Amino acid sequence: MSIVVQSPRLPAMSDSAVDAARALESRVRTMDQVHIATHHQIHAGIYTRTICIPKGVVLVGVLIKIPTTLVISGDATVFIGDEEKRITGFAVIPGSANRKQAFIAHMDTFLSMSFKTDAKTVREAEDQFTDEGESLMSRSSSDDVTIITGE
Numbered sequence: 001m002s003i004v005v006q007s008p009r010l011p012a013m014s015d016s017a018v019d020a021a022r023a024l025e026s027r028v029r030t031m032d033q034v035h036i037a038t039h040h041q042i043h044a045g046i047y048t049r050t051i052c053i054p055k056g057v058v059l060v061g062v063l064i065k066i067p068t069t070l071v072i073s074g075d076a077t078v079f080i081g082d083e084e085k086r087i088t089g090f091a092v093i094p095g096s097a098n099r100k101q102a103f104i105a106h107m108d109t110f111l112s113m114s115f116k117t118d119a120k121t122v123r124e125a126e127d128q129f130t131d132e133g134e135s136l137m138s139r140s141s142s143d144d145v146t147i148i149t150g151e
Contacts, residue, residue, distance in 0.1 A: 010070060010080055010095035017081045018063065021100040024079075025060035038138040040122045043149045047125040049138070050112040053105040060102045062132035066115060068095045074109025078102070122146055 013021070034057050039050040053059050053076065072078075075088045079102040086106075095113075103109070119125035126133045138144050 010078075010093055010099055010101065012096040012098040013081050013100060018098070018100050020082075021060055021079065021102050024058075024102050025100075028058050028060055031058075035141070036137055037141060037143050037145070038136075039145045039147075040125070040138070041147045041149075042117065042119060042122070042125060043147070044151050045116055045118070046114055047117040047119055047122075047128075048112055048114040049125075050110060053103055053109045053111065055105055055107045055109075058102070058104050061100060062130040062135050063100045064095065064097065064113075064129055065131060066097050066129050068113050068115040068129065069093070070095050070101075071112040071114070072109065075106040076109040077104040077106070120148070122148075 034054060036051050036053065036057075036059070041048045041050075053074075070093045072087050072091045072093065073089070075086070077084050077086045081099075103111070113129075115129060117125050117128055119128055122138065123133070126136060126138065130136070133139060
């Protein structure tokens with residue numbers, strides 16, 4: 001993999017772009033669902049959640065209501081507002097609040113999202129970044145990994 005320069009940020013999305021992501025999400029929900037485990041970590045006031053989107057899978061995330069940093073490693077098309085961008089290799093991207101990203105993985109692709117938090121539990125952290133927590137796979141998964149250091 002190579003390090004690539006990407007656009008400087010994932011901007012806030014317009015209402016029409018969020019609606020388009022919701023429409024895609026409705027179509028994706030009619031397909032066979034692929035379970036994706038989440039690795040959660042709360043350490044030093046930072047919450048990080050990491051997933052691996054398997055090759056060929058389309059994933060539409062929840063509406064993110066706070067700024068975050070997104071680390072991508074792999075090869076995926078990301079829908080950013082009204083455009084799509086293929087990201088290959090490794091990228092660290094600041095993301096604004098009010099975005100609902102969609103991804104198509106062209107190979108197994110890892111995503112890690114981080115943000116500053118005072119949360120003591122994963123549920124608290126999830127509720128900080130979205131009002132759609134009940135839609136998160138991590139709310140119903142038994143094979144997630146959670147590390148909370150207390151530091």
